[in-house]
Amino acid sequence: MRAKTNAGIFLEPERYELRAAAPYRFDLDRRDFFKFLGAGVVVVSVLKPAIVAQESGGGRQRRGESLPQQIDAWLHIGENGKVTVYTGKVEVGQNIRTSLSQAVAEELHIPINRIEMVMGDTQLTPFDMGTFGSRTTPTMNPQLRKAAAATREILIGLAASQWKTDQQQLVASDGRIVDPKSNRSIEYAALLKGQQITQSISADQPLIPATEWKVAGQPALKVDGRDFVTGKHRYPSDQKLQNMLYGKVLRQPSFNATLVSADTKTAEQMGATVVLDGNFVGVAAPSTQAAEAAIAAIHAEWKSEPQISNKELFDFLRKDAPQGKDPSGDGDHYETGSVDQAMSSADHRLQQSYTVSYIAHVPLEPRAALANWDGDQLTVWTGTQRPFGVRGQLVEAFHIPEEKVRVLMPDTGSGYGGKHTGETAIEAARLARAAKRPVKVVWTREEEFSWAYFRPAGVIDVMSGVRSDGTITAWEFHNYNSGSAGIRTYYDVPNQHIVFHEVHSPLRQGSYRALAATANHFARESHMDELAHVLKMDSLEFRLKNLKNERLRAVFEAAAKQFGWGKSKSPGQGFGMGGGYEKLGNIATFAEVNVDSKSGDVRVMRVVSAFECGAIVNPDNLRNQIEGSNVQGLGGALFEAIEFENGKILNGRLSQYRVPRFSDLPALETVMPDDRPCAGDRERDL
Amino acid sequence: MSTIHLAINDKSYSVDTDPKTSLLTVLREHLDLTGSKYGCGEGQCGACTVLIDGKAQRSCITRVGSVAGKQITTIEGLAKGDRLHPVQQAFLDEDAMQCAYCTSGMIMSAVALLQKNPGPDEKEIIDFMDGNVCRCGTYPRIVRAIQRAAKAQAPAVAKGVSR
Ligand code: FES
Ligand code: FES
Numbered sequence: 146m147r148a149k150t151n152a153g154i155f156l157e158p159e160r161y162e163l164r165a166a167a168p169y170r171f172d173l174d175r176r177d178f179f180k181f182l183g184a185g186v187v188v189v190s191v192l193k194p195a196i197v198a199q200e201s202g203g204g205r206q207r208r209g210e211s212l213p214q215q216i217d218a219w220l221h222i223g224e225n226g227k228v229t230v231y232t233g234k235v236e237v238g239q240n241i242r243t244s245l246s247q248a249v250a251e252e253l254h255i256p257i258n259r260i261e262m263v264m265g266d267t268q269l270t271p272f273d274m275g276t277f278g279s280r281t282t283p284t285m286n287p288q289l290r291k292a293a294a295a296t297r298e299i300l301i302g303l304a305a306s307q308w309k310t311d312q313q314q315l316v317a318s319d320g321r322i323v324d325p326k327s328n329r330s331i332e333y334a335a336l337l338k339g340q341q342i343t344q345s346i347s348a349d350q351p352l353i354p355a356t357e358w359k360v361a362g363q364p365a366l367k368v369d370g371r372d373f374v375t376g377k378h379r380y381p382s383d384q385k386l387q388n389m390l391y392g393k394v395l396r397q398p399s400f401n402a403t404l405v406s407a408d409t410k411t412a413e414q415m416g417a418t419v420v421l422d423g424n425f426v427g428v429a430a431p432s433t434q435a436a437e438a439a440i441a442a443i444h445a446e447w448k449s450e451p452q453i454s455n456k457e458l459f460d461f462l463r464k465d466a467p468q469g470k471d472p473s474g475d476g477d478h479y480e481t482g483s484v485d486q487a488m489s490s491a492d493h494r495l496q497q498s499y500t501v502s503y504i505a506h507v508p509l510e511p512r513a514a515l516a517n518w519d520g521d522q523l524t525v526w527t528g529t530q531r532p533f534g535v536r537g538q539l540v541e542a543f544h545i546p547e548e549k550v551r552v553l554m555p556d557t558g559s560g561y562g563g564k565h566t567g568e569t570a571i572e573a574a575r576l577a578r579a580a581k582r583p584v585k586v587v588w589t590r591e592e593e594f595s596w597a598y599f600r601p602a603g604v605i606d607v608m609s610g611v612r613s614d615g616t617i618t619a620w621e622f623h624n625y626n627s628g629s630a631g632i633r634t635y636y637d638v639p640n641q642h643i644v645f646h647e648v649h650s651p652l653r654q655g656s657y658r659a660l661a662a663t664a665n666h667f668a669r670e671s672h673m674d675e676l677a678h679v680l681k682m683d684s685l686e687f688r689l690k691n692l693k694n695e696r697l698r699a700v701f702e703a704a705a706k707q708f709g710w711g712k713s714k715s716p717g718q719g720f721g722m723g724g725g726y727e728k729l730g731n732i733a734t735f736a737e738v739n740v741d742s743k744s745g746d747v748r749v750m751r752v753v754s755a756f757e758c759g760a761i762v763n764p765d766n767l768r769n770q771i772e773g774s775n776v777q778g779l780g781g782a783l784f785e786a787i788e789f790e791n792g793k794i795l796n797g798r799l800s801q802y803r804v805p806r807f808s809d810l811p812a813l814e815t816v817m818p819d820d821r822p823c824a825g826d827r828e829r830d831l
Numbered sequence: 832m833s834t835i836h837l838a839i840n841d842k843s844y845s846v847d848t849d850p851k852t853s854l855l856t857v858l859r860e861h862l863d864l865t866g867s868k869y870g871c872g873e874g875q876c877g878a879c880t881v882l883i884d885g886k887a888q889r890s891c892i893t894r895v896g897s898v899a900g901k902q903i904t905t906i907e908g909l910a911k912g913d914r915l916h917p918v919q920q921a922f923l924d925e926d927a928m929q930c931a932y933c934t935s936g937m938i939m940s941a942v943a944l945l946q947k948n949p950g951p952d953e954k955e956i957i958d959f960m961d962g963n964v965c966r967c968g969t970y971p972r973i974v975r976a977i978q979r980a981a982k983a984q985a986p987a988v989a990k991g992v993s994r
Contacts, residue, residue, distance in 0.1 A: 238930025238967050366926050373931035374919040374938060376866020376906035383865035391860075432860060434852060509870050509878060509932045509966045558868070558932030559967055590871045765926065769972065773929060776968025799875035799964070807957045810970045 179341045185223040186342045188295045189216045190288040216271040218285065220249065220292040222300075226320065226334030228253065228260045230292075233273025234285055235265035237530060237560040240766045241276070241285070243368045248286050251360040252293035252353060254317040255333075257368060265532045265554030275531035275565060291350040299344065303336040365765070369556075380558050381528035382513035382587045389515070390418070392576040392586040393436040395426035395443055396596065399792025400652070402447040412439040418580040419443075429576040429584045453651050454790035459500050459604045462625040466646035477629040477647075482640030484608075487619035491610025493679050494619075498606050499668040501627055502786035503599040503652055505797075507804055510558020511593040516573035517583040523550045527570045528557030535567030542571045543578075561777070563597060565655060594797030598653040599787055603627020605668035615682050615690045624665060626650060631662025631725060634669055636691040652789060662725070663781065670723035685710055685722065696757060697724060700733040704755035707816050708735040717742055718750075732756040734775070736811070749779055751812040772813050780805045835899050839864070840908025850896025855879045857895045858905060866906035866935045870964065877963030880936040880943075881905045887943035889962075906935035909942065918942050921980035922973075929967035937963050941977045950981055 179187075218232040230249055236242045242262050250257040263269050265276075297317045304322035305312035308329060316323050323330040372378040395407075407426055409419045417430040417439035426445060430436040453461050488494060514527035523545065529535045532552040539550045552570065569586045577584040588596070603626045610619035620638040629645035677684035685705055692698055701724055705711075714720065717740050724733035737751040752775050784803045788795040796802045837844045839862070846861050853872075858864040858881070870878030872891045879891040882904040909916040915923070918941045928934045937960070944951060944959045951959070956977050965973065 238932075240929065366923060367928065367931070370923045370926070370928070370931075371915075373928055373934050374906075374915065374922050375910055376864075376935045378931070379865065380868075380932065382869065383859075385863060385865075433856060434849070507966055509876065509930070509964065510868070511870075557930065559930035561966075587869070590873075769926065769929060769969065772971055773968035776970060777966070798873060799871040800873055804964055804966060805968065805970075806964060807960045807970050807974070810957070810974075813971055 182221045182229070183223045184339055184341055185221055185337045186296055186299050186340060186344075187219055187221050188292040188299070189219040189343070189345045190292045217273065218271060218288055218292065220289065220296055222253075222296055222333060222337065224334060224337045224339070226259070226332060226337070228255065229263060230260060230289060231263045231270045232285060232289070233265055233267075233270045233533060235276045235530060235532060235554045236556040237276065237528075237564070238558070239276075239770065240367060242556065243365050244766060245286060245289055246368055247360050247365050248290045249293040251358055252290050253297055255320045257360065257365065259320070262368075264556075266551070267532050267536045267553070268551040272533055275534055276560075287352070288346070290352050291346040294350055294352055295344055295346045299342060300333055300336055303340070304331055307331070307336070379555055380510055380513070381515070381526055381555050382510055382558075382585075384513075384515040384526045384555065384585065386515060386517055386583040389583040389585055390429040390431060390576070390580055391433045391436045392427060392429045392573055392584040393433075393440045394572050394586070394592075395428075395440050395445060396592065397424070397449075398447050399449045400452065401792060402449040405446040405448050407443055407445040409443050411442040415439050415442060418576065420576055420579045422575065425572075425575065427572060427576050429580040429582070433587075449792060452790075452792040455502070455786075455788050458502075458602055458651070461651065462602070462604050462648050463606075465648045466625050477632070477645035479633060479641060479643040484619045484621050484640045484642040487640035488608070488610045488621075491618050492613040493676075494608070494610050495672070495676055495679055496606070496608045497672055497675060498604060499664075499671060500605075501601075501603050501664045501667065501781075503602040503654070503789075504781050504785045505594055505599055505787055505802065506561045506563025506597065507593070507799075507802070508557075508559040508561060508563055511588040511590060512564065512569040512597065513585070513587040514567070514569035514573040515583060515585040516570065516577040518574075518577055518581070521545065521549055523574055524553070525551070525567075525570045525574060526553045526555060527567060527573075528560070528564055529554060529567055529570070530560045530562070530564050531566075534565065535570050538567040539570060539574060543574065562600075562655060566598070568596065590799060591797050594787075594802065595794045598655040600781075601627045601650060601654040601664075602652075603664050605664060607668055607672045609672060609676060611676055611680060613680070615680055615687050617676070617691050622669070624668075627664040628662070629665075631665040635694055635697060635725060636673070636688070637693050638691070652787070663778065666723055666725050667782075669725075670721075674721065683711075688722075688724075694731075696731045697733070700724060700731045700755040700757055703816050704733040704735045704753050707755065707814060708737075708751075708753040710735065747783055748809075749783070749811040751814070753814045753816070755816045757817065768815050768817075771815055775813055776805050776810065779809055779811070783809075833896075835895055837895070837899060837903060838901065839903045840905060846895070848895060850894060852895050854881070854890040854893040854895045854898055854903075858890060864905055864907055868932055868935060870933070870936075875962075875964070876933075876936070877940055878933055878936040880939040880963065882939060882943055885943065885946055887940045904939075906939060909938065916942065917983040918945065918977070918980040921976040921983060925972050925976040925979055927969055927972035927976035929965075929969050933963065933965045933967075933969075937965065937973055941973075941980065944977070945981055945984060949984060951977070953978075 221229045234241055246257050246260045246262055249260050300322055301312050301315045304315055310324060314324060314326055321330045321332050404424050407421055409421060412419050412428055417428040420427045426443060428436050428439040430439055510528060514525055516525045523539060527535060532554045536550050536552045540547050569588060573584045573586040603624060606623045608621040609617060611617050617636060617638045618640060620634055620641045622643045623646060624632055625646045626648040632643055632645055673688060674684050677687040689698060719738045722735045732754060734752060734754045736749055739748045739750050754771055832847055833850055835846050835850060837846060844862060846857055848857060855867055855869060858867050867881055867890055868878035870876035874889040874892040879889055880887050881890045883898055884901050909919060918938050922934060922938055940960055940963050948955060953974060956974050
């Protein structure tokens with residue numbers, strides 16, 4: 146096995162999310178499909194519906210062919226009327242199990258509890274790149290709506306031919322097809338007996354308009370909420386198989402250390418299975434305690450290199466960056482007009498630097514995996530946002546064909562962009578292969594802090610020029626390492642030079658919730674406040690003067706109104722605002738902070754967010770998510786920061802790394818200018 | 832190794848283990864009661880909260896030897912048959928969860944709080960619950976759920992009926 150487990154897997158911010166879709170090799174033909182699923186109707190959702198429709202002549206109810214290749218989800222309704230949806234997306238607390246069910250229930254006119262969602266199982270569900278905070282998730286909702294709508298039309302068609310009537314006059318209602326003229330009705334199940342119909346959705350599949358939504362667009366409680374409040378749900382770390390052993394890995398004393406020698410005799414004498422393979426030293430034993438004891442009995446020598454600390458970090462990032470107009474060479478670079486000229490003719494100039502530290506995701510459930518080999522067939526249950534990505538890592542680590550690996554993802558204790566990788570899957574599988582028994586590996590909190598990856602740290606240098614009337618004329622913006630998402634300014638500035646500098650990060654880093662753009666928003670909005678201060682202008686007025694985008698103006702104005710912008714401050718009190726286009730849509734946030742005059746501690750007292758994001762499938766859930774990210778954002782803004790030195794994390798436990806708690810909670814207010822609005826094609830699903 | 836007798840959710844168990852083993856490990860590994868969660872192992876997150884003689888305790892830092900013979904309640908023992916405990920019901924009704932990994936610990940802490948103080952105000956809730964972390968940031972809803980449970984329990988308490 147290659148030593149891929151620790152520093153080997155290099156991930157970065159959202160721009161590094163896998164862009165290329167791995168080809169999905171789908172070799173079931175439709176007969177196999179029905180053998181597996183039972184008779185009924187299967188509607189497949191295709192990544193590029195238009196192309197497939199062209200190739201297949203756009204015909205519906207195709208019989209006898211094999212299915213298209215680029216499938217991203219499918220929906221089956223069986224002879225018993227039961228609906229099963231298969232998607233490679235996974236549930237990490239963003240509640241898509243519920244909101245996707247809602248979308249299907251809406252189009253199919255059935256209660257939400259008649260739908261089963263099979264998610265993130267590489268053997269049963271179509272290929273999926275992963276469940277990120279980016280655009281990949283929002284696309285799944287309309288796809289499934291279309292699949293459900295197409296299924297409804299097939300059912301209407303079946304009823305029409307059975308009754309020999311015009312299908313135009315038939316409607317679907319509460320699990321039945323109804324003919325309002327003759328008052329006849331028939332259950333879906335009765336129409337499906339012995340049927341084997343497949344169809345792929347077409348791009349122009351008509352949907353129920355958002356204004357007529359009954360289920361979608363309404364708050365819906367978590368579909369399987371009862372399993373969570375009773376402790377019944379089995380998270381990845383709760384999985385168990387008969388005969389299972391518990392695995393532990395001997396960690397390097399510092400990042401990138403190499404193993405010189407290891408004496409494992411005592412551990413073996415204790416009865417543990419010990420694996421020594423490259424840089425990997427691990428054990429499997431009948432209990433966690435026995436595994437820990439075996440690890441403690443191993444004497445290993447490592448070779449370490451000196452490494453930088455967080456104190457030198459920001460200088461390092463600036464110095465290490467390649468220079469030039471488009472230094473990363475991938476177009477994360479934007480230039481218009483002439484910044485130099487505009488700077489020299491500006492009335493005021495301002496130059497500032499902003500820094501952000503590495504931040505840990507701290508998913509409350511640490512990484513966990515249970516692996517089992519059945520001959521050369523490997524099955525792994527693990528908590529990851531990319532089950533297919535983890536399958537790829539296993540294929541690579543063990544040099545086995547993809548068909549031999551199955552990865553399943555039980556609904557997991559959160560990710561926030563922090564669980565894209567398969568460390569525990571590889572560790573558990575390696576140990577299980579040696580032990581010839583199932584092995585579970587659950588990381589401790591300390592392991593999670595040190596051996597997962599971080600939200601990127603960064604330095605942002607901003608230089609700007611303004612006219613005395615408040616017009617921004619020049620804007621130069623350099624981001625070193627923290628990511629290019631949200632790097633462009635949405636204020637109207639004629640002369641701009643914006644660059645993202647990719648740096649070799651001293652710590653392993655990756656994406657962070659939908660907030661990878663946070664650093665850029667933070668720098669831009671802080672600079673806007675400072676500019677307003679230089680100009681002695683009200684900072685809202687200053688922003689609006691330089692902002693043409695109507696939708697953003699609307700959220701700024703809505704948030705300002707709700708916040709009561711313009712009211713007077715008491716001593717120690719401060720008001721601030723920020724806005725931008727986030728993954729959720731346009732958003733503006735106003736905050737009221739208090740600074741303790743003695744301790745200097747900053748406390749956020751009140752946060753008002755206004756956002757608009759088209760038709761919302763589950764507004765209550767969206768509110769929950771927005772509130773949650775505001776609470777999480779507090780940590781990064783006020784006190785979360787990873788300290789490190791010489792390849793070691795210095796504050797890698799919850800007693801040393803403060804995360805937001807109940808007592809940090811500000812008053813949170815959210816306003817949505819349009820709860821039930823406009824175009825259905827812009828619907829977003831978190 | 833010794834044999835330790837435990838009373839969990841009105842059932843008795845005996846476990847052969849080192850008395851220094853954490854109660855959380857015994858619950859999860861020996862008894863397969865996985866509703867109590869591991870989040871930090873050092874009493875900092877509350878995900879492992881159980882009731883010991885009615886008081887909320889962090890099972891990750893509780894030695895199993897120290898709770899022999901005491902009444903232990905875990906999330907699995909809260910509902911009576913199909914009927915959820917009012918706190919469980921309130922968490923469902925307020926949708927006070929995202930990934931829900933913190934939920935069982937939150938519910939156990941809240942049950943202990945309401946037993947001690949059936950009508951807590953917001954500040955009392957925040958003070959009592961501050962040792963429970965929700966990384967998803969669902970705090971506002973959890974506060975509302977506890978308030979809702981307090982209201983739901985109020986008539987029962989007034990009539991002197993315990994659950
Ligand atoms: S696991 Fe016990 S308090 Fe965190
Ligand atoms: S809901 Fe995810 S940690 Fe609380």
